[in-house]
Amino acid sequence: xxxxxxxxxxxxxxxxxxxxxxxxxxxxxxxxxxxxxxxxxxxxxxxxxxxxxxxxxxxxxxxxxxxxxxxxxxxxxxxxxxxxxxxxxxxxxxxxxxxxxxxxxxxxxxxxxxxxxxxxxxxxxxxxxxxxxxxxxxxxxxxxxxxxxxxxxxxxxxxxxxxxxxxxxxxxxxxxxxxxxxxxxxxxxxxxxxxxxxxxxxxxxxxxxxxxxxxxxxxxxxxxxxxxxxxxxxxxxxxxxxxxx
Ligand SMILES: C[S@@+](CC[C@H](N)C(=O)[O-])C[C@H]1O[C@@H](n2cnc3c(N)ncnc32)[C@H](O)[C@@H]1O
Numbered sequence: 001x002x003x004x005x006x007x008x009x010x011x012x013x014x015x016x017x018x019x020x021x022x023x024x025x026x027x028x029x030x031x032x033x034x035x036x037x038x039x040x041x042x043x044x045x046x047x048x049x050x051x052x053x054x055x056x057x058x059x060x061x062x063x064x065x066x067x068x069x070x071x072x073x074x075x076x077x078x079x080x081x082x083x084x085x086x087x088x089x090x091x092x093x094x095x096x097x098x099x100x101x102x103x104x105x106x107x108x109x110x111x112x113x114x115x116x117x118x119x120x121x122x123x124x125x126x127x128x129x130x131x132x133x134x135x136x137x138x139x140x141x142x143x144x145x146x147x148x149x150x151x152x153x154x155x156x157x158x159x160x161x162x163x164x165x166x167x168x169x170x171x172x173x174x175x176x177x178x179x180x181x182x183x184x185x186x187x188x189x190x191x192x193x194x195x196x197x198x199x200x201x202x203x204x205x206x207x208x209x210x211x212x213x214x215x216x217x218x219x220x221x222x223x224x225x226x227x228x229x230x231x232x233x234x235x236x237x238x239x240x241x242x243x244x245x
Contacts, residue, residue, distance in 0.1 A: 003102075005109050009229070013110045015073060015102070022175050024072045026205075028230030031075065031115050033205070036228035038076050038171045039083050041236060042066075042203040045245045046169050047090065061089040065162050067192070068171040069151045069183075071098035075112055076171055077127050077144065082116045084142045093162040097147045097154065104129065133160060151183060154191050167196045172204035177211055184211050189218035189237075199240040207233035 004016045010029030017024060026033040043066070050062065068076055077096055084092045113124040123138050130136040132148040147157050151174070161167070170192055177184040184206065192202065204211070207224055212235065215222045220237035227234045238245060 012115055020179055022179055026230055033228045034075050034079050037205050037234050039079055041225055042169050046201050049245050063091040064168045065093045065166045066169045067167045068096040070173040071096035071146055073110055074128050078124055081142050082119050091141050093143045095145045097151050099150050165195055168200050170202035172202055177206055177208050186214045186217040189215050193218045196239050199243045201245045202237040205234050207235050
């Protein structure tokens with residue numbers, strides 16, 4: 001099945017997948033969805049928690065390790081990079097696993113770089129065009145490793161991760177549980193849990209009962225949060241007791 005570019009309600013484009021014509025983002029707004037789920041409920045909540053609870057001296061820099069399931073169009077990666085440029089004292093190591101990379105033409109056709117006019121466009125190009133399975137410095141505060149492979153083999157990619165059991169935030173962005181049920185399983189969530197740090201967070205767009213069950217079976221505490229336009233709920237899954245994000 002061929003891929004097609006689609007305009008979504010907030011003016012940002014997405015692409016239809018070869019799986020049942022499913023789109024890579026919500027048709028109610030690709031950028032809005034990415035910012036709401038992964039930036040607001042993932043990165044911002046995580047950072048807010050660290051600083052609010054006085055766990056960290058604000059004048060010292062910290063490094064966050066993020067792992068994304070599904071690099072796709074790169075929209076979440078670019079949105080995270082854009083947010084990182086506004087944050088002081090935070091370094092981000094961004095890992096993204098992708099089994100079926102898009103072509104350069106497909107990335108260019110989406111025109112996602114135009115959604116971030118204030119960001120250095122050469123950095124955005126670097127995010128799309130950087131080599132797979134290499135550590136690339138996008139800026140002095142943002143390092144990227146795109147891992148070409150299957151999320152089910154995450155344990156074999158440990159050499160590409162920054163440190164052991166160090167992932168602080170997972171952006172779980174597979175195609176839907178209906179299309180890819182094997183990826184929304186306690187096997188995959190358990191493997192992710194095992195490489196996450198003691199107090200860490202996984203966010204995802206699906207709030208289906210089977211997803212909550214698989215996350216709980218893997219050891220996470222699961223919370224429902226308000227979703228972006230067109231979606232009532234999303235999920236936040238927390239590793240660690242007595243932790244809130
Ligand atoms: C919903 S899209 C992700 C959208 C992406 N996060 C973005 O910002 O554009 C799902 C992605 O998962 C990828 N994918 C599907 N099965 C996979 C697997 N087993 N392992 C790794 N990536 C996979 C797809 O190729 C697709 O790029």
